[in-house]
Amino acid sequence: xxxxxxxxxxxxxxxxxxxxxxxxxxxxxxxxxxxxxxxxxxxxxxxxxxxxxxxxxxxxxxxxxxxxxxxxxxxxxxxxxxxxxxxxxxxxxxxxxxxxxxxxxxxxxxxxxxxxxxxxxxxxxxxxxxxxxxxxxxx
Numbered sequence: 001x002x003x004x005x006x007x008x009x010x011x012x013x014x015x016x017x018x019x020x021x022x023x024x025x026x027x028x029x030x031x032x033x034x035x036x037x038x039x040x041x042x043x044x045x046x047x048x049x050x051x052x053x054x055x056x057x058x059x060x061x062x063x064x065x066x067x068x069x070x071x072x073x074x075x076x077x078x079x080x081x082x083x084x085x086x087x088x089x090x091x092x093x094x095x096x097x098x099x100x101x102x103x104x105x106x107x108x109x110x111x112x113x114x115x116x117x118x119x120x121x122x123x124x125x126x127x128x129x130x131x132x133x134x135x136x137x138x139x
Contacts, residue, residue: 024079024102028138029053031107031131038124052137079103092117098127105133 032048069087072095079102087094098111109129116122 024053024107025105025133026053027136028134029107029131030134031129034128036126038126050134092120098129100129107131 028050029052030048030050032046034046035044037044067087067089069085071083072086073082073084075082080099081101082099083097085096087096092115094113094115096111096113098109100107100109107130111127111129113125113127114122115125
């Protein structure tokens, strides 16, 4: 279960960090996320995905029906986006806060996640996000 949770957190970090309303280049982006879990001795390998980002729909949706995620707070200042996301899973509640900055054809960001399962201490994770514009979205 921990492995599937970690994969979900990695994907969630990428999805929410890509959601900018400011000065983003619309199209296909390749986003790489490196997650570090506090008290985990071994580093996780980076994960890379491709997502279409548009001005009208800048926040990709998590299509997993088992995860109820919503943006609690989002602020835009120029090309910098700050956000807080809350996800309610059957195992517990997860909060992610982060910032992402878009600069032309690249993006860079960080996020911190806390996952609280009933009867367990919170799991603390930090993510480093880097992305690059690939081109137009496939039709």
